[in-house]
Amino acid sequence: MPFILVVGTTFAPPLRGYAPFARAADMAGRTLARHGFGLITGCPPGVDSAVAGAFVAECRRHVRQPEEAYRQLWLPHFRRGYWMPGGGFRAPPACVQRLASTAQWTERVIDEAAAGILVGGRGPSMDIARRFIDAGKPVLPIPFVGGASRAVFEEILRTWGDAPVPGLSRAQFLRLAVPWINDAGLLATLLKGTLARTQDIFISYRRSGGAYAAGHLQADLRDHFGDRRVFFDLQGIRPSADWQATIDAAIDACKVGVVVIGPEFMAHEADGRLRLHDPDDVVRRELRRLLDGGKAILPVLVGGARPLSVRELPEDLAALAAIQARPLANDGWAATMHALVEAIEVHLQPVTP
Numbered sequence: 263m264p265f266i267l268v269v270g271t272t273f274a275p276p277l278r279g280y281a282p283f284a285r286a287a288d289m290a291g292r293t294l295a296r297h298g299f300g301l302i303t304g305c306p307p308g309v310d311s312a313v314a315g316a317f318v319a320e321c322r323r324h325v326r327q328p329e330e331a332y333r334q335l336w337l338p339h340f341r342r343g344y345w346m347p348g349g350g351f352r353a354p355p356a357c358v359q360r361l362a363s364t365a366q367w368t369e370r371v372i373d374e375a376a377a378g379i380l381v382g383g384r385g386p387s388m389d390i391a392r393r394f395i396d397a398g399k400p401v402l403p404i405p406f407v408g409g410a411s412r413a414v415f416e417e418i419l420r421t422w423g424d425a426p427v428p429g430l431s432r433a434q435f436l437r438l439a440v441p442w443i444n445d446a447g448l449l450a451t452l453l454k455g456t457l458a459r460t461q462d463i464f465i466s467y468r469r470s471g472g473a474y475a476a477g478h479l480q481a482d483l484r485d486h487f488g489d490r491r492v493f494f495d496l497q498g499i500r501p502s503a504d505w506q507a508t509i510d511a512a513i514d515a516c517k518v519g520v521v522v523i524g525p526e527f528m529a530h531e532a533d534g535r536l537r538l539h540d541p542d543d544v545v546r547r548e549l550r551r552l553l554d555g556g557k558a559i560l561p562v563l564v565g566g567a568r569p570l571s572v573r574e575l576p577e578d579l580a581a582l583a584a585i586q587a588r589p590l591a592n593d594g595w596a597a598t599m600h601a602l603v604e605a606i607e608v609h610l611q612p613v614t615p
Contacts, residue, residue: 291316455488471526
């Protein structure tokens with residue numbers, strides 16, 4: 263479970279002018295809890311308190327133990343008065359870790375947090391964000407609330423060529439600028455994209471008749487989910503790597519297999535056999551491993567291909583014929599991709615009790 267540091271503006275409710283920070287912090291906390299992340303905050307009132315309260319409440323709603331998922335790092339001079347009147351979030355005692363100095367606090371969060379989220383804030387919050395970036399860890403500043411998060415957002419964009427956020431494209435990062443309405447937008451998707459260690463989505467296709475569409479498809483999926491979450495053989499196999507072992511590992515790690523079915527998907531071999539009936543056929547091996555691994559399979563039809571028929575499939579792949587395939591053509595591509603992304607998101611959601 264990756265822990266995420268959230269820092270930002272300090273204030274004591276109901277101080278006027280800080281409602282946007284509190285609302286953004288609340289939505290961020292609930293999103294982190296729903297998607298299985300852990301949370302690290304400080305102890306002052308304001309953003310730290312709002313995100314912690316929302317996170318712990320959402321954990322309990324989903325029968326998660328906040329004592330395992332939340333860490334509140336205390337500093338001695340925050341015990342009375344804080345920076346403004348009022349107290350921070352009263353965390354369960356098991357969540358509280360007391361530290362001796364600001365330097366120790368900073369080093370602890372850099373060691374323990376996989377990424378940082380910045381909601382407003384001033385100089386100290388900006389300093390923490392920069393320390394994270396210097397340590398090679400991703401920072402997602404929320405620019406529409408203003409404060410330090412807007413300045414850090416613009417600074418990251420200015421230096422993108424030399425120091426991009428790992429695993430994200432510039433276009434993905436720019437989506438942080440879209441104001442949140444009822445939830446935290448694509449925050450969870452961006453966090454998963456930058457922190458991914460293995461691919462969640464595997465694209466299976468046949469080079470003849472499906473390569474162009476598969477390439478276009480993977481570009482769109484990477485633009486939404488992040489480069490690290492989508493496996494595509496032309497870009498996912500390193501030079502000198504064992505290609506079959508790499509593909510097998512990617513299938514075992516994934517949660518969803520997107521199968522691109524083009525006009526040549528069921529093409530014949532020279533001896534007249536359907537290629538998918540050849541035990542050594544690469545695509546057959548991929549499909550068999552996806553089925554054996556219990557992966558979610560989403561077939562898409564390109565180039566006018568028709569759905570698979572149980573009569574033409576080998577017996578061990580017959581289950582594919584029962585899976586609804588969706589056409590993916592140039593006219594209506596965007597709408598179909600939107601529906602496909604939504605379907606993939608459903609299979610990538612964490613399982614909650």
